[in-house]
Amino acid sequence: MSCSKILQEKGYRLTPQRIMVLDALHSVDQHISAEEIFEKVRARYSYANISTIYRTLELLKELGLVSEIDLGDGRIRYHSAEKGHHHHLICSKCGNVIDLEEHILFPLKEILLNDYEFEADLKHLAIFGLCENCRNVK
Amino acid sequence: MSCSKILQEKGYRLTPQRIMVLDALHSVDQHISAEEIFEKVRARYSYANISTIYRTLELLKELGLVSEIDLGDGRIRYHSAEKGHHHHLICSKCGNVIDLEEHILFPLKEILLNDYEFEADLKHLAIFGLCENCRNVK
DNA sequence: TTAAATGCAAACGCTTTGCAATTGA
């Protein structure tokens, strides 16, 4: 079911601003920051306001329609839940981001559940380190 | 070798402020925020200034003497490198932090190195999710 | 019609920076 439908079913209003935030989220494959969403929305509707963007993202987060990730640059990034989970290897030196398939972390998830009774929310994990290039340059 | 010695050897001045920041870092077992370090330092020297704390932490980070972790509450926390590595399971609901032994992530580190040529810096990883209590309450 | 949502402006919390004064080596 579409995000718009879910919002309406839960009794939230489907405002143009919310639609445009959802469009922005769906228009990219990677994660996108609030500021970037704001730019995309503002290109279509110049009166757009960043606090509405944040409030919409907060709502979508509560409903589980988007997930957050911190790529270490001091701003939160967002990703439509519909697009599935994946993880990121972030090079501390060059900033390059390598996507990691979800299943890589399944064994870890198992261990945490069995040994620690901890249900890890491994939707979009960020792992920092050195990428192939930067390891060799070093 | 002690942090103080390392600072001096590298040609950095061993100021009272830097000594007090190191003391603060060594006085706790867990991670500590810049603000908390500031409070500890200020208790000893009331003219202490938070920008000096940040500048000292920046320096210690560059020298690899402290590592950072983001526990998801919007502030960076610091930990003396001397105290070794460990990881954290953070409950998204109650905020409880469970320490995780370092070796749990060795297999993952291996895979990332072999399959992705990525040298993961798994010093202090933060994994979010639900702790035992909160899973059951839900 | 009316509670929910928005726009605006201001505040917030953590962190960084410019600059003059101080100080460790």
Place this chain on the structure above:
DNA sequence: TCAATTGCAAAGCGTTTGCATTTAA
């Protein structure tokens, strides 16, 4: 002595909030 370091104040940045106005249902 003198470059490195500090203190101070102010700014920077991403994010949140209070409140009057607008609007989807």
